[in-house]
Each structure stands twice: as structure tokens, then as C-alpha cells.
Amino acid sequence: MSIDFARIPHSAAAVDNLATSGLRLSLIPKEDTLGRAAWLQADAQGFHEAEHSPAKVTELLEACAPHRVTGVWDDSAERAGLPIATARSWPMALSVPGATPVTAWAISSVTVAPTHRRRGIARTLLTSELLTAREAGCSIAMLTVTEATIYGRYGFGPAAWAARWEIATAGANWVGSRPAGRVQFITAESALRSGPEVYERARAATPGEVELSPYWWKVLLGLNSASTDEAANSTVRAVRYDDEDGVAQGIAFYTVTADEQVMANGTLTLKFLVSATDDAYAALWQFLIEIDLVCTINAPLRAVDEPLPWQLRDGRAAHKVGERDHLWLRIIDVPATLTARRYSHPDEFLLTITDTLGLANGNVLLTIAEDGSATTCAHTGAVPHGAAHLTLTIADLGSLYLGGVNAETLASAGRLWEHTPHAAARLERSFHSTVTPRTGSWF
Numbered sequence: 001m002s003i004d005f006a007r008i009p010h011s012a013a014a015v016d017n018l019a020t021s022g023l024r025l026s027l028i029p030k031e032d033t034l035g036r037a038a039w040l041q042a043d044a045q046g047f048h049e050a051e052h053s054p055a056k057v058t059e060l061l062e063a064c065a066p067h068r069v070t071g072v073w074d075d076s077a078e079r080a081g082l083p084i085a086t087a088r089s090w091p092m093a094l095s096v097p098g099a100t101p102v103t104a105w106a107i108s109s110v111t112v113a114p115t116h117r118r119r120g121i122a123r124t125l126l127t128s129e130l131l132t133a134r135e136a137g138c139s140i141a142m143l144t145v146t147e148a149t150i151y152g153r154y155g156f157g158p159a160a161w162a163a164r165w166e167i168a169t170a171g172a173n174w175v176g177s178r179p180a181g182r183v184q185f186i187t188a189e190s191a192l193r194s195g196p197e198v199y200e201r202a203r204a205a206t207p208g209e210v211e212l213s214p215y216w217w218k219v220l221l222g223l224n225s226a227s228t229d230e231a232a233n234s235t236v237r238a239v240r241y242d243d244e245d246g247v248a249q250g251i252a253f254y255t256v257t258a259d260e261q262v263m264a265n266g267t268l269t270l271k272f273l274v275s276a277t278d279d280a281y282a283a284l285w286q287f288l289i290e291i292d293l294v295c296t297i298n299a300p301l302r303a304v305d306e307p308l309p310w311q312l313r314d315g316r317a318a319h320k321v322g323e324r325d326h327l328w329l330r331i332i333d334v335p336a337t338l339t340a341r342r343y344s345h346p347d348e349f350l351l352t353i354t355d356t357l358g359l360a361n362g363n364v365l366l367t368i369a370e371d372g373s374a375t376t377c378a379h380t381g382a383v384p385h386g387a388a389h390l391t392l393t394i395a396d397l398g399s400l401y402l403g404g405v406n407a408e409t410l411a412s413a414g415r416l417w418e419h420t421p422h423a424a425a426r427l428e429r430s431f432h433s434t435v436t437p438r439t440g441s442w443f
């Protein structure tokens with residue numbers, strides 16, 4: 001990206017809008033470390049986290065250095081240096097079905113102080129972020145969300161889900177394969193080398209996965225400064241699966257906590273597991289399931305359709321205790337986004353797209369070739385012969401984009417209107433991804 005995205009200014013409309021309420025909207029450049037340090041404390045307050053220690057501020061300043069950081073200040077407040085609202089954004093790779101990852105505009109750290117809530121501040125920030133994303137050349141924006149009620153109004157739709165799995169290991173009994181490679185403990189330094197390499201191979205095949213920052217890897221390995229989370233404070237163990245040729249194909253990080261009196265009732269928290277092959281997946285899960293002195297595995301941010309229950313004699317020993325929308329997508333440039341992925345069936349669609357923010361309204365003719373690639377063109381006039389015609393919102397197109405949401409379900413829910421027979425079924429056949437989209441991290 002040649003443009004210096006971190007310095008793209010906010011629109012005059014956004015600045016003026018907040019100024020009429022006595023508020024000041026501005027970017028905080030990375031050279032302004034005091035300003036960014038205050039911004040980090042405001043961000044922590046917004047998510048009800050403890051105040052960051054000086055060591056953590058130093059780490060986070062480094063992690064956020066490449067990002068576009070936005071603050072809003074109320075200069076009349078007693079702590080006028082502390083922003084009353086925050087936002088952060090940057091371009092980041094997003095895996096899509098069967099193609100090269102797209103560069104999406106990641107938006108994070110959206111907070112508004114409880115003292116200033118529900119006055120339209122978040123609306124101004126998010127609308128401005130979408131215009132910035134467009135200026136930065138990103139055809140799609142994305143975020144991982146705290147609540148499902150906030151982002152639909154800006155044209156975001158849920159596109160990838162995450163689940164927390166709980167596994168009662170005592171009676172689970174591994175019946176999956178026992179690959180011939182080897183699982184071994186590795187140092188954190190070694191994990192920092194091989195982890196990203198394995199992850200990048202696996203990520204390309206999984207729609208919804210995003211690139212992981214160096215800071216996130218340190219968090220996973222417990223190498224960041226102290227956290228208030230008990231599990232995060234215990235020693236993180238790192239294991240790697242190497243195949244028979246000695247090639248690293250999977251990696252897992254975990255902690256174990258146990259009652260000091262009853263040593264045999266440990267809980268293993270799986271902080272991360274990634275596998276580039278089915279063998280690596282089986283070997284790592286078998287290793288985890290069979291660890292002594294552990295009776296429960298707690299595995300957050302996993303796929304909703306893990307193969308794991310099928311590899312246990314008692315499939316019920318592994319159950320999902322939480323499943324929720326995690327990654328939300330907002331398509332900004334429809335032609336660029338739709339042509340960036342591959343499809344599973346050739347067909348032609350006339351999509352009538354509605355967008356209350358006015359960024360992506362219109363008719364788009366999507367033509368999918370035999371090889372799964374697509375072309376688009378703007379369309380006026382009658383529906384081309386043979387094309388399936390549907391009307392849908394930009395948010396629902398975002399939900400369909402990664403191929404994990406069934407178009408017929410959306411039609412049944414009254415969110416997608418078919419103007420030609422079986423249009424939703426045809427859309428589903430073409431958009432469906434054989435790999436269920438997932439996002440295994442927060443950003």
C-alpha cells in the first residue's frame with residue numbers, strides 16, 4: 001500500500017460534526033508517544049480493563065506503531081488529556097475462499113466513554129473509518145466484535161463464527177489416527193520462529209483467518225507483560241508436531257492450572273492450536289487429550305465444526321459451550337470484493353444491493369466462470385437471460401462473502417429477496433465454501 005494510511009485525515013464532516021458538540025476529533029501520530037499512551041489508557045478504560053502498567057504501555061506503543069490511531073477529546077473535562085473516545089485501524093490480510101488473501105481495513109479499539117455514550121460519537125467514528133478505508137484502497141472493512149447489536153447499522157454482517165469447546169478428557173478416549181510423526185516440547189523462541197510459518201500455511205486455506213501480529217504471538221506465548229488473567233499468568237507450554245520428514249506441520253500452546261490440594265483435576269487452557277495437515281491436527285489433539293493430571297480442556301476461539309468429537313470414542317466428551325459471531329465484514333467496493341474470491345459453481349447473478357450509508361448501492365452483474373473466478377459489471381435494464389436476480393443488503397452480502405452463511409437461510413429469514421426462481425439456492429451453490437470460515441484470534 002503506497003499511501004500513508006496512518007495519516008489519512010478524518011473528513012471535515014466528521015470533525016465538524018463532533019465540534020458542534022464541543023468535541024475534538026484528531027489522529028494521534030506515532031511520534032506523539034504521550035498522546036498515544038493516554039489513548040491506550042482510554043482504550044483500557046473503555047473495555048473495563050485495569051490501567052496499563054508503564055511496561056505494558058511501552059509494549060502496546062510498539063504494537064500500535066503502524067496503526068492509524070484516532071482520539072476524541074472533551075477539552076472541558078477535568079482529565080482533558082484522556083480521550084473520551086478511541087478507534088484504531090490498519091490494512092490486514094484476510095483469507096477468502098480459494099484465492100489470494102484480500103487486504104481488508106481492520107477496525108479495532110472502538111470505545112466511547114460511558115460519560116459520553118449515545119450521542120452519535122461511535123457513528124461518526126465508524127462512518128469516517130469506512131471513508132478512510134476506501135481512500136486507503138481497501139475494498140472491505142472488518143472487525144471482531146464485543147456485541148452483535150452495534151455494527152449492522154453500518155453495513156457490517158457476521159461472516160465467521162468462533163466456538164469455545166470444553167472437553168472432559170477422562171472418559172473421552174482417543175480413537176482418531178495416531179500419525180507417525182512426533183510431538184515435542186519447544187522453547188518460546190523456537191515457537192516464535194516456527195509458529196508463524198505453520199500458521200501462514202494453514203491460514204491460506206481457511207476463509208476468515210487473518211494475519212497475526214508479532215505482538216499477538218507474544219501474547220499467545222505469555223511473553224507480554226503481566227496480565228490479570230490467571231491462565232495467562234501460568235507458564236505457557238509450547239509443543240510442535242513434525243511429520244515423518246521432520247517438517248513442522250502443527251503447533252499448540254497451552255497452560256495448566258490445578259487445585260494445589262487435588263493435583264489430578266487440572267484444567268488445560270488451549271491458547272492456540274494450528275495445523276497445516278490433518279495428521280498434525282490429530283497428533284496434537286491426541287497429545288492434549290491424553291495428558292495426565294488434566295481432566296478438562298478449555299479451548300476458546302475454535303472452529304464451530306471441529307473434527308475432534310469424531311476422533312473420540314465418547315463424542316459427547318467434547319462439547320461447544322459457546323458459539324458466536326466473531327468476524328464481521330463490511331463490503332465497500334462490491335466489484336473488487338466479489339472478484340477477489342473463488343466460487344464453487346459457475347453461474348450468473350444480478351445482485352441489487354441496498355446500502356443505507358450510500359457507499360455500495362446499485363445493480364451488479366456477477367458472472368462466475370467454470371474455473372471459479374468471477375467478473376462483475378454495473379448493470380441497468382432488464383435481467384439478463386438466465387441470470388438469477390436477488391435483492392439484498394450490503395450487510396447480508398458481507399455475511400455471505402466467505403461462504404459460511406447459507407443464502408437459502410437468509411431468504412427464509414426474509415433478508416434476501418428472490419426475483420427469479422431458485423435464486424437463493426443458486427447463490428448458495430456458488431458462494432458455499434467447503435472449508436467453514438473461522439477466525440481464531442481477536443484484533
Ligand SMILES: CC(=O)SCCNC(=O)CCNC(=O)[C@H](O)C(C)(C)COP(=O)(O)OP(=O)(O)OC[C@H]1O[C@@H](n2cnc3c(N)ncnc32)[C@H](O)[C@@H]1OP(=O)(O)O
Pocket residue numbers: 046047107108109110111112113116117118119120121122123124143144145146147149150153
Ligand atoms: C471493533 C470493536 O472495537 S468492538 C468494541 C466495541 N466497544 C465496546 O464494546 C466498548 C464498550 N462500548 C462503548 O464504548 C460504546 O457503547 C460503543 C462504542 C459501543 C457505542 O458508542 P456510542 O457513541 O454510545 O454509540 P452511538 O451514540 O454512536 O450509537 C449509534 C447507534 O448505535 C446504537 N448503539 C450503540 N451502542 C450500542 C450497543 N452497545 N448496543 C446496541 N446498540 C448500540 C445506538 O443506540 C445508536 O442507534 P441508532 O443508530 O438507532 O441511533
